[in-house]
Amino acid sequence: MIIIMLGAPGTGKGTVAGFLEQQLGFKQVSTGDIFRKNIQEGTELGKLANSYMVKGELVPDDVTIQIVVDRLEQPDVQKGIILDGFPRTVAQAEALNTILAKKGQKVDMVLNLTTPEEEIIERIVSRRVCENPECKTIYNTIMNPPKQEGICDKCGGKLIQRQDDNEETIKARIATYMEQTSPLVAYYQKQGVLRTEEVSQRIGRLGKDIADDIAGEIKNGNH
Numbered sequence: 137m138i139i140i141m142l143g144a145p146g147t148g149k150g151t152v153a154g155f156l157e158q159q160l161g162f163k164q165v166s167t168g169d170i171f172r173k174n175i176q177e178g179t180e181l182g183k184l185a186n187s188y189m190v191k192g193e194l195v196p197d198d199v200t201i202q203i204v205v206d207r208l209e210q211p212d213v214q215k216g217i218i219l220d221g222f223p224r225t226v227a228q229a230e231a232l233n234t235i236l237a238k239k240g241q242k243v244d245m246v247l248n249l250t251t252p253e254e255e256i257i258e259r260i261v262s263r264r265v266c267e268n269p270e271c272k273t274i275y276n277t278i279m280n281p282p283k284q285e286g287i288c289d290k291c292g293g294k295l296i297q298r299q300d301d302n303e304e305t306i307k308a309r310i311a312t313y314m315e316q317t318s319p320l321v322a323y324y325q326k327q328g329v330l331r332t333e334e335v336s337q338r339i340g341r342l343g344k345d346i347a348d349d350i351a352g353e354i355k356n357g358n359h
């Protein structure tokens with residue numbers, strides 16, 4: 137099964153994808169995490185990706201698509217995959233359809249998360265992530281704080297703030313989303329696979345609630 141997480145930065149794509157991975161045993165694949173790992177390791181890909189990420193811009197399509205093509209061949213994603221942060225352009229979405237069609241597969245569900253704009257910036261600046269690359273659990277210092285400040289509940293790793301989670305870069309990332317990624321909402325709507333869910337503190341519906349509903353439906357064979 138192929139699930140895509142869509143939505144502006146700070147809507148909770150990574151959080152929902154993480155819960156779905158736990159509940160369904162599908163693999164969460166985040167292109168942002170792959171880039172950050174390469175930045176940490178100082179690879180050429182990391183240097184290239186970083187030059188775009190610090191500005192809140194997208195890494196070029198050809199580079200990003202190739203990463204996903206390679207990742208889709210790995211044995212651990214064959215049962216199911218949750219693509220978190222890919223595709224982010226129509227060209228990436230078309231490339232993905234072509235790759236999947238060659239394998240006799242298709243996108244099964246596109247989960248489009250929406251959050252009121254005033255909540256987005258607040259969520260992003262209070263986001264902390266576990267720096268352990270095997271864990272990467274996401275916290276929020278206001279809504280979902282760790283038991284001990286700065287320490288991951290799950291693995292004891294150090295919690296850090298992403299370099300691009302500052303107010304200036306966030307504004308650029310939101311503008312990039314509006315311009316290059318938001319057309320995917322109509323794109324997948326047309327394909328009949330779009331499901332839109334609002335994640336909002338105000339209405340009391342958070343990522344965990346959405347993941348629980350969807351995992352329940354999938355387990356009951358409703359997809």
Ligand code: AMP
Pocket residue numbers: 145166167168169171188189192193194195196200220221222223224228309
């Ligand atoms: P994320 O962790 O998904 O918020 O991604 C962080 C950053 O990585 C983005 O702001 C982009 O610079 C880059 N990135 C992640 N996924 C993609 C993608 N599918 N296409 C282009 N750039 C990406």
